[in-house]
Amino acid sequence: MSDISEFNKSANAGTDREHEVQLGLLEALCQAVREGRDAQSVALNLAQLRSYSEAHFASEELLMRLKSYEDYATHVEDHERMLDALRDIADDHALGKSALVAGNVENVLEFIQWHIATRDRKFADMVRSSK
Template sequence: MNPSLDSRSDELTAIVDAEHHVQVGLAQALRDAVHTGKDAALAGEILDQLTAYSDVHFLSEQLLMRMCGYPDYDDHVLDHDRMMERLEEVRRQRGVGAQPLALAEAEALLALLARHIGTRDRVFTDYYRAWARHDADPESQSPIQRENFP
């Protein structure tokens, strides 16, 4: 096994995990801001940050999936698309009528995100680690991989 490739795999999964912590932290901050009901503008700013951050995170995760030929790519991306649609819909509704975000909606967004991370992302992370270990084995690498990742 090539330890340098394996350590890169660990670094990448650690980065993805850190991004998940930021996402969940933003979703929790949104729920907390809505729960206190004191500052609707702050809740809107957090919602905007959560939406923008999620979009970038999903794109980086999808690049990793493509890189390793993840077989559940299409379904996983569909889940990302649904979450982004939900976030954008909440933002749109909030913007149109300047309605404050309901606590139930903030909690639903947090639950949706946590469920995705705990299921689909966990399966992908396991697949990615196995792929990286297999890919790190010089016997299973193509000549180009052996040349570029000695």
């Protein structure tokens, strides 16, 4: 196996692991909101998810640039949309609007699952076959 195909395989495995962590953090946040945990716990879940998501998206975007990925702009728009949604949720939470937070975290979970299953999958397929 060539060095490039080893790199591609390892890059995809790394991205898969990051998705698992990101979804784990998001599911933990959804659960904390559903169970009505205290505001400080929810704020901590949110902060962890936002930090991790920023780092994960930056690493994915770097790999897309490295691979001169043709759908880079569309893909990055999704990332920005998710980060904006998480920022709005954090703002609502800070203002005590818990009813809005509950519905919106479920929407973000749905959107991220869709993003991983479609746009991230498409990019992973491209990475796998790239030289």
